[in-house]
Amino acid sequence: MTVFQSSCAYCGVGCGLTITSHSTPLSSESPQLDGTPAAFTLKGDQSHPANLGKLCAKGERLLESLVQPNTLRYPRLASGKVVQWDEATQLIAQKFAETRQQFGPDSVALYLSGQLLTEDYYVANKFAKGYLKTANVDTNSRLCMSSAVSAMQRAFGEDVVPGCYEDLEQAEVIVLIGANTAWTHPVLFQRILAAKKLTNAQLVVIDPIKTATAKQADLHLAIHPGADLSLFTGLLGYLADNNKLNHSYIAAHTEGFDEVIQPAQHLSSNLAALAKHAGLNLELLLQFYDLFASSTKVVTASCQGVNQSIIGTDCTNAIINCHLALGQIGQVGSGFFSLTGQPNAMGAEKLVV
Numbered sequence: 001m002t003v004f005q006s007s008c009a010y011c012g013v014g015c016g017l018t019i020t021s022h023s024t025p026l027s028s029e030s031p032q033l034d035g036t037p038a039a040f041t042l043k044g045d046q047s048h049p050a051n052l053g054k055l056c057a058k059g060e061r062l063l064e065s066l067v068q069p070n071t072l073r074y075p076r077l078a079s080g081k082v083v084q085w086d087e088a089t090q091l092i093a094q095k096f097a098e099t100r101q102q103f104g105p106d107s108v109a110l111y112l113s114g115q116l117l118t119e120d121y122y123v124a125n126k127f128a129k130g131y132l133k134t135a136n137v138d139t140n141s142r143l144c145m146s147s148a149v150s151a152m153q154r155a156f157g158e159d160v161v162p163g164c165y166e167d168l169e170q171a172e173v174i175v176l177i178g179a180n181t182a183w184t185h186p187v188l189f190q191r192i193l194a195a196k197k198l199t200n201a202q203l204v205v206i207d208p209i210k211t212a213t214a215k216q217a218d219l220h221l222a223i224h225p226g227a228d229l230s231l232f233t234g235l236l237g238y239l240a241d242n243n244k245l246n247h248s249y250i251a252a253h254t255e256g257f258d259e260v261i262q263p264a265q266h267l268s269s270n271l272a273a274l275a276k277h278a279g280l281n282l283e284l285l286l287q288f289y290d291l292f293a294s295s296t297k298v299v300t301a302s303c304q305g306v307n308q309s310i311i312g313t314d315c316t317n318a319i320i321n322c323h324l325a326l327g328q329i330g331q332v333g334s335g336f337f338s339l340t341g342q343p344n345a346m347g348a349e350k351l352v353v
């Protein structure tokens with residue numbers, strides 16, 4: 001019996017797994033899970049900080065997904081013929097060599113997944129840049145996370161998320177924007193709900209759709225698609241209008257604040273118009289703004305509903321600006337949190353870019 005630790009690669013929570021091989025230990029000769037599902041058992045890793053032993057339905061069925069008839073488990077040619085790894089590797093090498101010879105090194109590219117380990121990205125980058133001599137190596141996490149990354153580089157000077165899962169458990173107010181966390185980050189959402197029961201934290205969900213997440217919210221702001229940037233820019237103006245700014249924090253840790261606050265106060269000068277633009281009634285808008293302004297521990301977490309937009313970077317930046325204005329960032333239970341689509345999106349961004 002062999003016990004080893006791994007992680008679920010389905011979603012950005014990155015839950016830790018404990019896998020037990022009962023009869024067919026993994027070896028370099030059999031790198032795939034060739035045994036029947038009964039040869040392995042899987043459970044959540046109690047010691048892993050992301051999930052503390054919990055798994056969602058997708059993670060619990062990981063082993064089953066590896067032995068489905070339509071799962072690609074062996075190299076297969078375009079003709080459908082299954083071949084050995086040696087033959088497949090030689091064919092790939094031959095195609096790379098022929099293409100490079102005919103069209104030059106930049107005619108080939110590697111496209112990786114945000115599910116890989118950082119070490120895998122390192123090896124792939126070495127292979128692409130050092131051996132194939134091409135800079136064409138990218139991951140699908142660029143599509144997923146580039147808005148958030150660009151906003152954090154703009155706001156902080158580097159791609160760094162100023163928060164962690166524990167902050168979500170210690171916040172007074174949790175704002176989820178563009179994030180159907182109940183479906184996309186199930187174990188984390190269960191953690192949020194469990195913490196909410198203990199702390200009475202208020203859950204605000206900003207989403208045009210009444211998602212499974214929105215149904216559990218204390219406050220659901222069903223804004224018009226694309227109104228997220230105005231909503232948070234107006235919030236910044238509202239904080240200034242109501243003397244909520246943390247001036248000492250702003251003076252010590254920000255620059256260019258005056259340039260940001262002027263357009264924000266222009267928006268907040270007509271909250272009725274702003275509410276109409278966002279598709280909300282004024283009362284609901286004010287309820288959200290008051291809650292945000294009067295709470296000392298707010299975490300705002302965003303996901304693809306914010307990222308996958310031409311104003312995704314600006315919107316994320318607008319959210320961060322509100323936290324900077326209150327000095328609610330980098331403190332226990334408060335700050336901005338970017339929910340990733342994939343478990344190692346950040347590793348990919350760091351190594352590929």
Ligand code: SF4
Nearest residue numbers: 008010011015056059
């Ligand atoms: S929450 Fe995500 S990482 Fe965790 S078990 Fe479910 S799919 Fe896997």
